[in-house]
Amino acid sequence: MIDAPEKTFIIRMFHVHHNYGPKKALIDITLDIAKNEFVFISGPSGAGKTTLLKLLYLGEPVSEGQVLIDGINLARIPRKRIPQLRRKFGIIFQDYKLIPTKSVYDNVALVLEAAGAKNRLIQKKVKSVLRLVGMEDRLKSFPPSLSGGEQQRIAVARAIIGDPKIILADEPTGSLDEESAEVILELLRGVLIRGATVIIATHDKALMRKTGGCVLHLEQGRLEASRFIEKQYDNAIF
Amino acid sequence: MITLFFKRAIEDIFKNRFLNLVTIITISLSILIASAFILFFVNTSEIINSWEKGLRIMAYLKPEINNDGLKDLKLAIQSLNDVDTLQFISKQEALSRLKAQMEHQSSLFENLTLNPLPDSIEIRMKASTESWQKIDSLAAQIEALPQIDEVEYGQRWVGRFAQIISLFRLAGYAIGTLFFMATIFIVANTIRLVIYSRREEVEIMRLVGATDNFIKIPFYFEGLIQGALGAIIGLVILYIAFIFISANIEKEFFSGLFRFHFLSPTLLLTILLVSMLVGWLGCYISLKQFLKQ
Numbered sequence: 137m138i139d140a141p142e143k144t145f146i147i148r149m150f151h152v153h154h155n156y157g158p159k160k161a162l163i164d165i166t167l168d169i170a171k172n173e174f175v176f177i178s179g180p181s182g183a184g185k186t187t188l189l190k191l192l193y194l195g196e197p198v199s200e201g202q203v204l205i206d207g208i209n210l211a212r213i214p215r216k217r218i219p220q221l222r223r224k225f226g227i228i229f230q231d232y233k234l235i236p237t238k239s240v241y242d243n244v245a246l247v248l249e250a251a252g253a254k255n256r257l258i259q260k261k262v263k264s265v266l267r268l269v270g271m272e273d274r275l276k277s278f279p280p281s282l283s284g285g286e287q288q289r290i291a292v293a294r295a296i297i298g299d300p301k302i303i304l305a306d307e308p309t310g311s312l313d314e315e316s317a318e319v320i321l322e323l324l325r326g327v328l329i330r331g332a333t334v335i336i337a338t339h340d341k342a343l344m345r346k347t348g349g350c351v352l353h354l355e356q357g358r359l360e361a362s363r364f365i366e367k368q369y370d371n372a373i374f
Numbered sequence: 375m376i377t378l379f380f381k382r383a384i385e386d387i388f389k390n391r392f393l394n395l396v397t398i399i400t401i402s403l404s405i406l407i408a409s410a411f412i413l414f415f416v417n418t419s420e421i422i423n424s425w426e427k428g429l430r431i432m433a434y435l436k437p438e439i440n441n442d443g444l445k446d447l448k449l450a451i452q453s454l455n456d457v458d459t460l461q462f463i464s465k466q467e468a469l470s471r472l473k474a475q476m477e478h479q480s481s482l483f484e485n486l487t488l489n490p491l492p493d494s495i496e497i498r499m500k501a502s503t504e505s506w507q508k509i510d511s512l513a514a515q516i517e518a519l520p521q522i523d524e525v526e527y528g529q530r531w532v533g534r535f536a537q538i539i540s541l542f543r544l545a546g547y548a549i550g551t552l553f554f555m556a557t558i559f560i561v562a563n564t565i566r567l568v569i570y571s572r573r574e575e576v577e578i579m580r581l582v583g584a585t586d587n588f589i590k591i592p593f594y595f596e597g598l599i600q601g602a603l604g605a606i607i608g609l610v611i612l613y614i615a616f617i618f619i620s621a622n623i624e625k626e627f628f629s630g631l632f633r634f635h636f637l638s639p640t641l642l643l644t645i646l647l648v649s650m651l652v653g654w655l656g657c658y659i660s661l662k663q664f665l666k667q
Contacts, residue, residue: 193581216585223583235575237389249378250584294582 143170145204146302146333147192152201154187154357161187163357165201169335169350171301174328176344177337179354185337186230188354189304192335193225194218206301223251226295226332228305232287234279240266240290241275247298261297269293269323285316292323296332303327305336309343321347383595390568394600397564397653401604402611404557405649409612411546412641417634418539431497431509432526433516439493447521451497456512461496465489492523554652561656565597569664576664586665593657601653605646609637 147169154162162184169175177185190196191203194210203210206224213221226247234243241262248258266272269289279287288308295303303324309317321343328334338344344351353361387394439447444462451460463471468491473483497516499509509527517525569576579589613636620634637645 195581219580219583219585219588222581225583227581233574233578233581235578237575246579246584247582250579250582250588252375255378298583 145169146171146206147335148202148204149191150202150204152191152198152203154184154191154196154199156187161357162191165359167352167359167362169333171333172328172331173333174325174347174349175333175335176347176349176351177335177354178339178341178344178351179360180339182356183354184357185339185354186306187357189227189306189335189337192302192304193222193227219250223247223298224301226298226300226303226327228288228291228295228303228308230307230310232279232284232291234287234290234294236279238278239275240271240277240279240282243279243290244294244297247294251298262293265293265297266290268296268326270319283316285312285319288312288316288320289323292320296323296327299330299332301332303332303334305334307338307340308336309340310338317343379591380595382592383599386568386572386592386596387599390571393564393568393571394596397561397568397600397656398604398607400560400564401557401601401649401652402606402608404553404560404652405605405608405645406611408550408553409609409637409645410615411550412645413612413616413637415539415543415546416637416641418542420635422535422539430499431513431516433495433497433519433522434524434526435493435495435521436523437492439521443521444493447519448495450519451495451516454512454515456499456508457497459498463494463496465491465493468492468494554648557652558655558659561597561600561653562659565593565657565660566664568596569593569660573664589665590657590661593661594654597653597655597657598650599653601650602646604653605649608649609642609645 145168147167149165149167152162152165153160165188177188179185187196191198191210192205194213198210205221208217208221210221235246238246244265245258245262248261253261263272263275266275269292271286271289271293274282274286274290279290282290292308295305305324308320308324312320324334324336325347336343351361351363352359353363433451435444435447448460448462451457466489469489472491473480476482497512499512513525513527516522576589616634616636624634
């Protein structure tokens with residue numbers, strides 16, 4: 137991560153600012169995230185964690201500064217290339233963002249369909265990834281009939297099915313019980329092992345201790361500190 | 375990919391049944407009204423054409439006219455400008471023609487002891503002269519001949535009728551254009567409601583890397599399907615109405631001499647395609663605005 141020039145950086149931010157009208161959401165953020173890192177973005181509610189994630193996948197435009205994703209400068213990306221950029225990401229939202237009128241299968245398959253994959257490949261991969269998240273028996277269910285933990289597993293399945301380079305997870309365990317949260321974390325660790333970069337926005341200190349990794353701490357839109365936190369490290373800084 | 379888009383369009387239609395039904399009903403009503411106009415014009419044009427083809431002047435002769443007089447009269451008429459052919463119809467022949475035309479009302483002739491019809495000459499004009507003004511002037515010249523008792527130019531009113539129909543046709547084009555625009559506007563707004571109700575789904579699609587085309591094409595299919603269904607429903611209703619109404623009008627006003635025709639297969643296909651275009655255009659306008667946001 138930061139102070140590691142020998143690494144290949146997949147995400148680079150230079151003096152990034154973002155405003156919502158007069159409100160400054162992010163102030164002068166400069167950071168680098170290397171490939172295959174496990175990074176937490178921590179901070180209290182309203183610190184700018186979600187905004188920072190949104191800037192990465194162009195969910196929000198950058199007001200000022202430069203963001204580079206895998207070498208692509210987001211300020212210069214043409215509109216029609218945005219879908220390609222987004223396929224580099226697997227995004228897990230706090231509110232899951234599953235389509236309620238589509239089955240579990242269709243929700244997960246959507247990523248590959250959008251990428252133009254062949255139907256046979258889609259069927260094979262959807263089944264495989266749902267098996268991985270332990271939801272292979274709920275293929276035909278619809279999201280409203282699932283529990284929060286189950287919906288989050290589907291969201292993880294959707295995020296990882298396209299083999300993205302970067303996983304962005306916004307409070308992925310925020311509304312889950314301990315057991316479901318553990319399952320989700322285990323899945324994200326698996327993604328890391330397969331070579332992706334995992335970025336989790338959370339204010340859950342216990343989660344950070346349990347997992348370990350780099351932590352970028354935001355306070356009122358400013359990057360206050362970056363540290364490495366050991367797994368099961370009881371006296372965490374944050 | 376096309377199969378996937380088509381499948382998604384069909385699924386979406388069923389999932390948003392109410393809004394889609396509103397769109398289809400709107401299209402079908404517009405198609406019904408527009409097609410009714412077209413049907414009216416097609417049939418009135420046919421009636422006018424059939425009248426124009428049979429356009430002639432009937433000159434009824436005075437009773438006392440002899441063979442020499444008839445010969446002179448024929449020469450006099452033939453020498454007039456614009457006269458093409460003429461045919462003498464004796465009173466006996468006229469009666470037998472009338473009997474043949476009214477074979478279903480033959481009882482009317484049973485008690486007829488005297489032939490009340492006069493001898494006559496049927497005059498047809500040169501094709502190029504068949505304009506209403508020239509026919510009027512020719513009829514006046516014939517009527518001025520001493521052997522002529524009366525000239526009947528039964529289709530005198532046809533010209534005026536044709537002019538009225540032309541005006542109707544112009545009004546029809548204007549109304550058709552207005553309906554076309556109004557339908558597109560209504561369809562666009564209904565589709566906008568459908569899209570708005572699915573804005574979250576569209577947003578999620580974009581976030582997972584779907585291109586605008588991936589999002590738009592199923593909606594386009596929906597528009598085309600809605601247009602096609604709207605056209606089919608509108609035309610079926612029109613056909614049913616046509617069957618009931620045409621049978622009565624043919625009997626009442628034309629004594630079975632003229633048969634109304636429904637729209638030709640080419641016209642039906644054109645209406646279907648135009649309706650599909652309306653559905654697509656409505657989608658296109660809505661999506662263009664929505665995806666810009």
